[in-house]
Amino acid sequence: EAQVTQNPRYLITVTGKKLTVTCSQNMNHEYMSWYRQDPGLGLRQIYYSMNVEVTDKGDVPEGYKVSRKEKRNFPLILESPSPNQTSLYFCASKRQGASYEQYFGPGTRLTVT
Amino acid sequence: DQQVKQNSPSLSVQEGRISILNCDYTNSMFDYFLWYKKYPAEGPTFLISISSIKDKNEDGRFTVFLNKSAKHLSLHIVPSQPGDSAVYFCAASVGNEKLTFGTGTRLTIIP
Numbered sequence: 001e002a003q004v005t006q007n008p009r010y011l012i013t014v015t016g017k018k019l020t021v022t023c024s025q026n027m028n029h030e031y032m033s034w035y036r037q038d039p040g041l042g043l044r045q046i047y048y049s050m051n052v053e054v055t056d057k058g059d060v061p062e063g064y065k066v067s068r069k070e071k072r073n074f075p076l077i078l079e080s081p082s083p084n085q086t087s088l089y090f091c092a093s094k095r096q097g098a099s100y101e102q103y104f105g106p107g108t109r110l111t112v113t
Numbered sequence: 114d115q116q117v118k119q120n121s122p123s124l125s126v127q128e129g130r131i132s133i134l135n136c137d138y139t140n141s142m143f144d145y146f147l148w149y150k151k152y153p154a155e156g157p158t159f160l161i162s163i164s165s166i167k168d169k170n171e172d173g174r175f176t177v178f179l180n181k182s183a184k185h186l187s188l189h190i191v192p193s194q195p196g197d198s199a200v201y202f203c204a205a206s207v208g209n210e211k212l213t214f215g216t217g218t219r220l221t222i223i224p
Contacts, residue, residue: 004156033211042117042202042216043157050210058211090156100145100206104156 002027004105006091012111013081021076021108023091029103030096032074033058034066036087037107043090049074050096081112116140117205119215127223132190134218136203139184143205147212148177148188151200160201161188190220198222 004025013019025032033048035058045058049068063085065077074093078085088109092102118137126132134148144165149157163170163177163186170177176189190197200219204212 035214040122040216042119043204043214045211045213048211059213092156100147100162100212101159102212104149104158106154106156 002103004091004093004103006089006105006108008108009106010109012113014113015082016080019078019081019110021078021089021091021110023074023076023105024072025074025091025093025103026072027093027095027103028071029093030071031102032068032091032093033102034064034074034076035090035092036060037090038087046076046089081110083112086110086112114139115216116143117203117213117215119201119203119218121218122216123219123221125221125223126193128195129192132188132193132197132220132222134188134190134201134203134220136186136188136215137184138186138205140205140207140213141184142207143213144208145206146177146179146186147204147206148175149202149204149214151202151217157202193222195222195224 007022030051034046035043044060047066049055091105094102147162148160150160151157161175179186200217202217203215
């Protein structure tokens with residue numbers, strides 16, 4: 001089954017404790033992206049990657065890091081989480097080229113206390 | 114600076130009637146528009162899209178209209194069904210690199 005998976009689905013952590021949210025897709029997509037969803041703000045892009053070893057900032061990259069060492073994986077790293085990073089996070093992927101449609105993972109709800 | 118706006122946070126419609134969800138944008142460079150549907154505890158799923166060279170695209174019960182001069186698009190669902198109750202996001206793209214999303218409209222279909 002073609003899908004984007006994220007782990008963990010739910011995470012409660014404390015300020016300053018480094019964490020990683022994993023994202024993996026099995027569709028051989030070149031493009032991958034991270035979004036956060038907040039009430040009244042919709043989905044905002046954090047980082048995206050056009051292909052392996054190619055990453056770029058989205059609209060709200062502060063406080064986040066990403067890496068793309070393999071085509072299928074695109075982890076999101078919070079080196080020193082803060083309460084304003086409490087949010088619902090989505091990973092997405094798509095074929096590069098003519099395709100506009102992005103496929104989303106199920107989401108990771110992160111709470112930073 | 115919200116480039117894509119959905120001014121109605123919520124909408125309630127009787128089952129069987131038409132649901133109309135609206136979206137406005139400010140960036141005239143957007144050349145492709147999409148609608149996504151999101152159920153609770155799930156990721157958004159693609160619903161329907163339209164290129165800026167068209168003014169209408171239809172897929173079953175779903176039709177998207179684009180008015181470029183007004184920088185406005187709308188999603189029509191007819192007839193509305195209980196399973197259509199969800200949050201709907203419109204999104205827009207310049208070229209093919211990133212999507213800019215609206216804030217979402219929660220649609221509730223009343224049986």
